[in-house]
Amino acid sequence: MFQKSLGDSTLSKADKNPWMVYGKPCPTASVRLFCFPYAGGSALTFRNWKDCFAAFVDVWPIQLPGRGLRLQEPMYTSMDLLVDAIEAAISDYLDKPFAFFGHSMGAIIAFELCHKLRLKRGLDAAHLFASGCKAPQVPDRRQTFNLPQHELIEELMRLEGTPVELLENPDVLELMLPLLRADLELVQTLRYIPRAPLLCPITVWGGTSDKEVSLEDLQAWRHQSSAEFRLHMFPGNHFFLNHQQKPIVRLIAEQLSVLGAH
Secondary structure, eight states: OOOOOOGGGGGGGGGGGGTOOOOOOOOOOSEEEEEETTOOOGGGGGGGGGGGSOOTTTEEBOOOTSGGGGGTSOOOOOHHHHHHHHHTTGGGOSSSSSSEEEHHHHHHHHHHHHHHHHHOOOOOSSSSESSSSHHHHSSOOOOOOSSOHHHEEEEHHHTTOOOOOHHOHHHHHHHHHHHHHHHHHHHTOOOOOOOOOOOSOEEEEETTOSOOOOOHHHHHHGGGBSEEEEEEEEEESSSGGOOOHHHHHHHHHHHHHHTTTT
């Protein structure tokens, strides 16, 4: 079930919507793909994705507050409030079948948004793509968002997702750490609520050398959907996304095509 089409005028609102950046409106597209970044990341991660898909996919990277042109906006530390805000921001773009992609924190945002739209609007995503993320029901009792600065930097070095030269630059840290702390708090304070499985298929990706997310953590996503579940592993650590975008995009396109979304 999808909302009544609002026409091409909906697409013209994109340049006025701070949540919707790096997208390229395609009125002839038959499915919209919304992309959500990892903690500390931004829509910039997906800036080239619009050029990697066939014309039937309309790609919309989501820009969260506190980054890019939204640098001065307060960052969210409550998942419930963030999901409410995103739901309102994309409400005009749900007139076609839609799918969500998220990496790490972004996968949890996408998952919670799926349930929000199902509960509030009676809408089901066409597909949920979760990358580099434990299944929502898998306990994660770490509290790294409130670590002293030197310990948080050590944690970032361990994850190997941030260039060392940036972690050694005081000016960069002054900008980066508050954002990262807010994003980590967003995820690490979220309380999992058991709900009926989603009706959409779920495709999951993981990194073979990921120190944060195990194969079992990824396989547990199968319990979050009553539809098809697929799991793909790629070489790399927790940030394998940065080096595996082309095959990931190809698999997303194949899955949306199989669904008959074009």
